[in-house]
Amino acid sequence: MKVRLQLFEFEDLPWFPRVIRAGMMDYLRFMISALGTYQPIVPLLQRALQLTHQPQIVELGAGAGGGTEGVLRALQTTGLPPARICLTDLYPQPEAWQLLARRTPGLSFEATSVDATAVPAGLVGFRTVFSAFHHFAPPTAEAILADAVRHRAGIGVFEGAGKHWAEIGLALTVLPIAQLLITPFIRPFRWSRLFFTYLVPLIPLFTIWDGCVSILRMYPPEQLLALARRADPSGAFTWQSGKVRHWWGPQVTYLVGVPRENTP
Numbered sequence: 001m002k003v004r005l006q007l008f009e010f011e012d013l014p015w016f017p018r019v020i021r022a023g024m025m026d027y028l029r030f031m032i033s034a035l036g037t038y039q040p041i042v043p044l045l046q047r048a049l050q051l052t053h054q055p056q057i058v059e060l061g062a063g064a065g066g067g068t069e070g071v072l073r074a075l076q077t078t079g080l081p082p083a084r085i086c087l088t089d090l091y092p093q094p095e096a097w098q099l100l101a102r103r104t105p106g107l108s109f110e111a112t113s114v115d116a117t118a119v120p121a122g123l124v125g126f127r128t129v130f131s132a133f134h135h136f137a138p139p140t141a142e143a144i145l146a147d148a149v150r151h152r153a154g155i156g157v158f159e160g161a162g163k164h165w166a167e168i169g170l171a172l173t174v175l176p177i178a179q180l181l182i183t184p185f186i187r188p189f190r191w192s193r194l195f196f197t198y199l200v201p202l203i204p205l206f207t208i209w210d211g212c213v214s215i216l217r218m219y220p221p222e223q224l225l226a227l228a229r230r231a232d233p234s235g236a237f238t239w240q241s242g243k244v245r246h247w248w249g250p251q252v253t254y255l256v257g258v259p260r261e262n263t264p
Helices: 018-035 039-052 068-077 094-103 138-150 165-172 174-185 191-199 202-217 221-231
Strands: 056-060 084-087 107-109 126-130 155-159 237-245 251-259
Touching (some): 018 174, 018 191, 018 202, 039 068, 039 126, 039 155, 068 084, 068 107, 094 107, 138 155, 138 221, 138 251, 165 202, 174 191, 174 202, 221 237, 221 251
Parallel strands (some): 084 107
Antiparallel strands (some): 155 251, 237 251
16 A cells, blocks of 8 residues: 555544543553564664664653563563663653553653654653654654754654555454453553443544554655655665564564664
8 A cells, every 4th residue: 555645543633532542542552562563673673773872762652652561572682681661752651651661671751741853852762653653744754753863863663564455454343343352451450441442432433443544644665765865865864664574464664764873
């Protein structure tokens, strides 16, 4: 699928109820973690950290932190034991992040709001964006990359899909059923999540819409590279984009940029 549509997702709207947004983010985190969605990109991230000599990852737009634990553990057991991750977001979710931090050595978070287009100088590390880059229209997406270039901070953008029509079919059929089955097991436990899943099913309904729109809004690899080139007109970074496949089929779309002085 080459087309990208700049549609809207409910979770992006300022007026959207926080309790519904949190329920959707909790479900996304649970599914990404349970399925190991981002395990295929661990070698890419490992090499980027080694090239930039950075043990810390600053995750932008972290949401509820989906997939972060598995990626960090994989990095720590495959040659980068000092690796650590700091979660940040424009709309922080410290309650969800505290649970992750308690059970995951090396994981921390920034409780104040962090704008991905203007990351504070004190947040030093290799920047990542998991499952969130598609939310940004081209000018903002370009600004996120440009801010990384300006601060000589390597950056990796990762989307847990290959942008195929079949993935929209899954979002419409299989995933809503899975959501109904797993919701009681999602932690931290919230009565509001049960209420808005089973009695007034707003969380599943909005998840279906946002899930389908996410795929339509995703940037394919060639568009990611085009954004990177506009954000880095002087060619200060080396950029790589493409797709990697999970062992059981699904793909992850990625863009990785590293300062040229750090590349062989």
